[in-house]
Amino acid sequence: MGENKNQVIQADEKQPPYFIERDFSALFSSFLPSSKHRKLCIVTDSNVGPLYLGEVRKLAQENFAFCTDFSFEAGEENKNTATVERLYEHLIHCGFDRKDLLLALGGGVVGDLTGFVAATYLRGIGFIQVPTTLLAQVDSSIGGKTGVDFLQYKNMVGAFHMPLFTYVNLSTLKTLPKREFFSGMAEVIKHGLIKDKAYLSFLSDLSNQQNIKQISDMDLQVLEELVKASYEIKNGVVERDPKEQGERALLNFGHTIGHAIEKLSGFALAHGECVALGMVAASYLSKELGNLSQEQFLEIERLIQAYHLPTKLVKRENHKSFADEFANEIFEATKKDKKMDSGKIRYVLLKQPGEAYVSMLEDDMQLLGAIRYLL
Numbered sequence: 370m371g372e373n374k375n376q377v378i379q380a381d382e383k384q385p386p387y388f389i390e391r392d393f394s395a396l397f398s399s400f401l402p403s404s405k406h407r408k409l410c411i412v413t414d415s416n417v418g419p420l421y422l423g424e425v426r427k428l429a430q431e432n433f434a435f436c437t438d439f440s441f442e443a444g445e446e447n448k449n450t451a452t453v454e455r456l457y458e459h460l461i462h463c464g465f466d467r468k469d470l471l472l473a474l475g476g477g478v479v480g481d482l483t484g485f486v487a488a489t490y491l492r493g494i495g496f497i498q499v500p501t502t503l504l505a506q507v508d509s510s511i512g513g514k515t516g517v518d519f520l521q522y523k524n525m526v527g528a529f530h531m532p533l534f535t536y537v538n539l540s541t542l543k544t545l546p547k548r549e550f551f552s553g554m555a556e557v558i559k560h561g562l563i564k565d566k567a568y569l570s571f572l573s574d575l576s577n578q579q580n581i582k583q584i585s586d587m588d589l590q591v592l593e594e595l596v597k598a599s600y601e602i603k604n605g606v607v608e609r610d611p612k613e614q615g616e617r618a619l620l621n622f623g624h625t626i627g628h629a630i631e632k633l634s635g636f637a638l639a640h641g642e643c644v645a646l647g648m649v650a651a652s653y654l655s656k657e658l659g660n661l662s663q664e665q666f667l668e669i670e671r672l673i674q675a676y677h678l679p680t681k682l683v684k685r686e687n688h689k690s691f692a693d694e695f696a697n698e699i700f701e702a703t704k705k706d707k708k709m710d711s712g713k714i715r716y717v718l719l720k721q722p723g724e725a726y727v728s729m730l731e732d733d734m735q736l737l738g739a740i741r742y743l744l
Contacts, residue, residue, distance in 0.1 A: 384531070384607065384608055385532055385533055385535065386535070387511070387535045387604070388534065388535065388537060389537045389539065389593060389596060390536065390537065390538050391539050391540050391589060392540060393424055393425060393538055394428075396425065396536055397428055397429065397431075397432040398432065404432050404470075405432070405433070405434060406468075407433055407434060407468055408433060408435040408436070408437070408463065408465055408469040408470070409429050409433040409436050409470050409471075409472060410437050410438065410439055410459070410465065410469070410470070410471050410472070411425055411426060411429060411436070411437075411439070411471075411472045411474050412438070412439050412440075412456065412471055412472065412473055412479060412482070413439075413440050413473075413474040413475050414440060414441055414443040414444075414447075414476075414478065414479050415440060415441070415442050415443045416443040416475070417443075417474055417475040417479065418440045418474075420501075420541075421474060421501065422474065425472070425474055425499070426438060429472070435463075437459070437463050439456050439459050441455070441456075441482075443475075443478070444478070444636070445478055445518065445640070446636055447478070448481060448482050448517050449517055449519070450526065452482060452517075453485065453486055453517055456482075456483075456486050457486065457490060460486075465490070465491075466491065466494075467491045467493070468494075469495075470495045470496060470497060470533070471483050471486065471487045471494065471495075471496040471497070472496065472497045472499060473496060473498050474499045474501065475499075475500075475501055475502075475505070476500065476501060476502035476505045476509075476549075477500075477504055477505045477508070477509035477510075479505075480498055480500055480505050480509050480510050480515075481516050481517065481524065482515075483496055483515075484498070484514075484515030484516075484528075484530050485515040485516055485517055485526070485528060487530055488515050488528040488529075488530030489528065493530065495532075495533050496530075496532050496533065497533055497534060497535075497536065498534070498536070499535075499536050499537075499538070500535065501538070501541040502542075502545060502550075502552075502553055503542055503545065503549075503550055503552075503553025503554065503557070503592075503596075504549075504552055504553035504555075504640065504641055505553075506537050506542075506553070506596050507553060507556050507557055507560070507595075507596055507599035507600065507603070508553075508556040510532070510537075511535065511600060511604055511607065512603060512607040512611075512620075513530055513611070514527065514529060515527050515529070515530050521632050521635075522632065522705060523628050523631060529611070529612060537596060539589050539592055539596065540589070543587060547677070548639060549639065551641065551676050551677045551678055552639040552640060552642055552678075554641065554678065555623070555640075555641035555642070555645040555648070555673075555676075555678055556599070556644065557572065557595060557599050558572060558645075558648070558672060559620075559623055559644065559648060560598075560599050560602040560603060561722075561723065562622060562648065562652075562669065562719060562722060562723065563619045563620070563622045563717070563719075563723075563725035564602050564605075564606070564619070564723065565598075565602055565723055566721075566723030566724075568602065568723075569672075569722055571598075572595075573672045578675070581675050581676070585676070585677075603620065606620060618715055618717065618727050619717055619726075619727065621715075621717050622648060622651060622719075622725055623644045623645070623646075623647035623648035623650075623717075624644060624647055624717075625647065625651075625703050625714060625715075625716055625717075626647040626650045626739070627640075627645075627647030627648075628647075628703075629699045629700075629702035629703045630643045630647070633695075633698055633699060638679075641678065642678060642679055645673050645678035645679055645680070646679055646681075646682055646743055648669070648673065649669070649670060650740060650742065651716070651717060651718055651719070651739070652670075653742045654716075654718060654735060654736065654738075654739040655719040655720075657735065657738065657739070658718065660718065660719055660720050661719060661721065661722070665722055668722075669722065681743055681744070682695075682743045682744055693741070695744060696737055696740045696741045696744055697737070699740050700733070700736060703736070714730060714736075715727050715728075715729060716728050716729070716736070
């Protein structure tokens with residue numbers, strides 16, 4: 370896509386536009402011609418606000434009748450109903466009505482929470498996604514899923530609510546801590562594993578690792594290609610299955626065990642790190658079922674490791690009885706996953722790299738074996 374401005378992946382009537390840029394300059398001017406009579410609330414967190422709130426607020430003040438902002442302490446532990454209540458109160462105090470808008474400026478936590486408030490405030494108002502992390506740009510900002518955590522159960526309360534549009538400023542990735550950037554790579558790898566073998570080859574590039582180096586060094590030209598490809602994979606799935614009645618469930622590859630680990634770690638591990646562990650477990654189970662060869666499984670592990678993501682869950686206590694006990698805790702946590710169906714877990718597995726399917730596992734020992742492999 371190069372350096373041209375206002376690059377947009379055109380959407381049909383079901384999916385909103387998705388803009389890929391390298392600054393914020395065109396955020397409002399071209400896309401909201403009637404915004405002069407609206408109010409806007411920019412929602413952000415304590416990490417992103419100091420970096421970008423001032424710039425985005427200045428642009429908003431030039432384009433909206435009234436602009437306010439709401440910031441909360443960064444972290445998954447604050448993506449909860451208490452923060453939602455405080456944002457409701459702020460909007461009521463500022464007199465927001467159904468014609469006014471929210472803008473989510475931040476990563477997946479900010480986007481999920483803002484979208485949920487937009488879906489439920491006055492039975493639904495418009496919002497804009499401005500994702501500033503790789504994970505949000507390639508995953509959580511796409512598809513209209515919104516939600517907050519409840520009693521440490523991830524995204525247990527939520528709604529489907531599409532943004533008016535999504536605006537990606539690739540330059541925001543330059544201020545991401547490396548750990549957060551690589552966390553986002555877990556969702557990128559997932560897209561290749563479930564849907565696109567060619568994309569997987571682009572990411573692995575095992576012959577000379579040039580792509581791995583350019584991606585890891587945050588080369589914006591390569592990242593633009595990466596973000597666009599991931600968007601097209603996920604958006605294609607969402608268009609075909611907007612409410613997760615079938616194919617969209619494939620996007621949960623690595624998430625069932627990943628969410629369980631995330632919860633049991635008290636969110637000490639990044640979301641992408643937990644998804645990476647979940648993908649290893651799912652790939653191991655796919656191998657044990659005869660779908661993947663040993664070499665294919667090891668290639669998946671090496672790809673995950675190449676982007677500095679974990680393939681083993683390390684705990685201080687390193688003896689067999691502890692491993693068995695913790696494996697059982699993870700297994701029991703998966704049973705509380707919101708993706709249960711008639712008491713059984715819908716588990717996403719691989720037929721081969723680049724092709725996934727949903728399985729209702731009958732044998733608990735198979736799943737426990739995959740979890741134990743992580744330990």
